Amino acid sequence: MSADAALVAAHGPVIAQGVDEEPMAPNQRDPRAGTGTLIAILCAAYTLFHLIVMVLYPLETWAYRMIHVCGGLVIGFLTYSALTQGDGDSDAPSRRGAVQTVLLGVALIGIGYGFAVIAYAWGAWWLAGVAMPPAFGFRTYGMPLAIGTIAAIVAGWRYSSRNRGRIYPADLLLCLASIAVLGYILFIVGALRMRAGTGMAQPGDFWAALTGVILILELTRRLTGLALVIIVAVFIGYSFLGPWLPGFLNHRGYTPTRFFTYIFTDQGVLGDPIAVSSTYIILFIVFAAFLQASRVGDYFVNFAFACAGQARGGPAKVAVFASGLMGMINGTSAGNVVSTGSLTIPLMKKVGYSPKSSAAIEATASSGGQILPPIMGAGAFIMAEVTGIPYTDIVIAAIIPALLYFVSVYFMVDLQALKLDMKGLPRSELPRFGTLVRQVYLFLPIVILIYTLFAGYSVIRAGAMGMASAAVVSWLTPYKMGPRQIFRALDMGARMSIQLVAVCAAAGVIVGVIALTGVGARFSSLLLTIADQNQYLAMFFAMCISIILGMGMPTTAAYAVAAAVVAPGLIQLGVPVLVAHFFVFYYAVMSAITPPVALAAYAGAALSGSDPMKTSVEAFKLGLAAFIVPFMFFGSHELLMQGEVVDIVHATLTALLGMFLLSAGVIGYYFGQASGLVRIVLIGAALSMIAVGLLSDIVGLTVAALLFLWQRKMVSPASLAQGSD
Structure with a gap:
């Protein structure tokens, strides 16, 4: 009997199988x-290298981060084509010709020369102990390398094979170019630390940095599309156009050598985003890969279906729980929609949700995973790195806002099911709850992870222990992890992390531009000027900028950029550091469901067959709580666990009631169908409960009670009029 057959025999119907596996991208x-x-083997070695350095043998910071970036570039160019792939064998021979030959020839000569010079320098050092680089080679290698890289990229755009099984020669050359950049920077890293971004920077430094930025942007384009690349290009252009720009955007400008050498330091590409990507992000992605390889992730979803699948609108409630949990671990909203949504969206449609609502619910839940502690889709780690606030403090502060968000989404899902008289899935089609309860030990990897984090272990040690526990727990299931499965998990970990490596490196370029030009400080001054008129207006302006910066970007990069641009201005307004960063973090994350560029909602629409724009509007409505919660904890720091216990409990309970009233107003169901007027009053009562203060709470409770009596036909306009007499 196979493992899958044994699982069905033991548990009954199995809904989730391979639900968290990453679907293959078009290219x-x-x-x-x-x-x-x-x-x-290369992917597994890449993952293993990170685990060894993090857990056993630390490596010099710049060297480690450069190897992290370079390895990501190499794996990315090998596994992702410049063009959409097909399943056939056709290579479009009609497009072949002299132009392609010239481009590939230029790429081969340029990259080959640059690579040979770097290889000669390293060979001379290793074999003959010659530590001085070859002067002529290091003066002349750069321009051919950059030109060859550009030629290879253009060739890939025009002539890449459409066959998934083939690697286009230009992409192999881009791998060599990535290694050449790594080799140059590592060879002169000591001197580069001193002269990068100054007048002492050498031409060779410039060409290596320029080629590195080009390679990063090309891989980012292949993995995430043009949105982030265009944003990075705008920031790069701003660095050179500053002298001609008006107002607070004006700056004196920079030479290409100073700019690009500065960008490729720990103030830019090798800065905070890559610092987090090379440690916490890849660690927890590998943790997710171990859960996936051991099928523990499937158990989470099956357990959720066993618990809630039979309830009204059951699949939607399962999506809220399961997609939130998976989104927390894998760190990407749109990617999580595609993986878990392939299961939950058809089941939601089966019980009566429209295609638009099904996709919106999945997108909203998956995006919420990015704000769900303890992992928060790597957001907690970036916040800890940027602010210096202990990771555990950030996780504790995130609990109540995440609770409010998911409770609000749950209320909306439940009220919509009640309004439309939906049923759940038949018990005969669901896994057996009693059997799954007896396997609750499969939650141990998550439990161990959380326990070790709060027991004082380092994040890296806690992640490693959680990873090991996933492998051990798998031996209690039909899917035991042996050497083959562990190798597969290491392989998957590298493949799953490549997108975030590229995204964090690209975000590092933006962060470097902000640091170099000082535009962040100028933006802070602008916020202060607005705050002189109204502080809430300044916060609204900060919200809009955070959302706009995040549109079309993966959430990790969106927060990294917003933290560099917007958060310093809020801190200058007097907002506490933790509150300021949580404020911009929420809106950067929710840009994934904010029209008109809502990546998570668009991914769900593609699966459900609904209209992308209508789906994004629906997702925005369902996730409305996330757009209100930051203003709540801005006004009431108790919602971030700051203050006395009694005040925290009071703020939480009134906020929860506010979330229910908000959900009822948005859905239009409050102990019965709600008219348009009732919905408006409900939303007003919700905002009153959300506001800080005893008087506003009393107003909200009174309005909620009166509307309850109205909906139950216990009062009428006449009785209210008599009461007023």
Whole structure:
């Protein structure tokens, strides 16, 4: 009997199988035989390298981060094509010709020369102990390397193979270019630390940095589309156009050598986003890969279906729980929608949700995973790195806002099911709850992770222990993790992390521009000027900027940029550091469901067959709590666990009631169908409960009670009029 058959026999119907597996992207390659095996070995080695450095043998910071970036570039160019892939064998021979030959020739000569110079320098050092670089080679390698890289990229845009099983030669050359950049920077890293971004920077430094930025932007384009690339390009252009810009955007400008060498330091590409990507992000992505390889992730979803699948609108409630949990771990809203949504969206449609609502619910829940502690889709780690606030303090502060968000989404899902008289899935189609309860030990990896984090272990040690526990727990299931499964988990970990490596490196360029030009400080001054008129107006302006900066960007990059641009201005307004960063973090995350560029909602619409724009509007409505909660904890720091216990409990209870009233107003169901006027009054009562103060709470409770009596037909306009007499 196979493992899957044994699972069905033991548990009854199994709804979730491989639910958290990453679907293949349109431009992702799938090489077979020896090539595929070599790439898998490279991926596993990349993951293993990070685990060894993090847990056993620390490496010098710049070297480690450069290897992290370079390895990501190499794996990315091997596994993702410049063009959308097909399943056939056609390579579009009609497009082949002299232009392609010239481009590939230029790429081969330029990259080959640059790579050979760097290889010669390292060979001379290792074999003959010559530590001085070859002067002529280091003066002349750079321009050919950059030109060859550009030629290879253009060739890929025009002529890449459409066959998933083949790697286009230009992409192999881009791998060599990535290694050449790494080799140059590591060879002169000591001197580069001193002269990068100054007048002492050498031409070779400039060409290596320029080529590195080009490679990062090309890989980012392949993995996330043009949105982030365009934003980075705008910031780069701003660095050179500053002398001609008006107002607070004006600056004196920079030479290309100073700019690019500064960008490729720990103030830019190798800065905070990559610091987090090379440690916490890759660690927890590998943790998620271990859960996936051991099928523990499937158990989470099956358990959720066993608990709530039979309730009204059951699949939607399962999506809220399961997608939130998976989104917390895998760190990408749109990616989580595609993976878990392939299961939950069809089941939601089956019980009566419209395609638009099904996709919106999945997008809202998956985006909420990015604010769900303890992992928060890597957001907690970036926040800890940027602010210096202990990770555990950030996780504790995130509990109540996340609770409010998911309670609000749950209320909306439940009230919509009640309004439309939906049923759940038949018990015969669901996993057996009693059997799954007896396997509750499969939650141990998550429990161990949380316990070790709060027991004082380092985040890295806690993640490693959680990873090991996932492998051990798998031996209590039909899917035991042996050497083959562990190798697969290491391979998947690298593949799953590549997008975030590229995104964090690209975000580092933006962070570097902000630091170099000082535009962040000028933006802070602008916020202060607005705050002189009204502080809430300044906060609203900060909200809009955070959302706009995040549109079309993965949430990790969105927060990294917003933290550099917006958060310092809020801190200058007198907002506490933790509150300021949580404020921009929420809106950067929720840009994934904010029209007109809502990546998570668009991903759900593609699965459900609904209209993308209507789906994004619906997701915005369902996730409305996330747009209100930051103003709540701005006005009441108790919602971030700051203050006395009694005040925290009071603020939480009134906020929860406010979330219920808000959900009822948005859905239009409050102990019965709610008219348009009742919905408006409900939302007003919700905002009153959300506001800080005893008087506002009394007003909200009174209005809620009167509306309850109205909806139950216990009062009428006549009786209210008599009461007024």
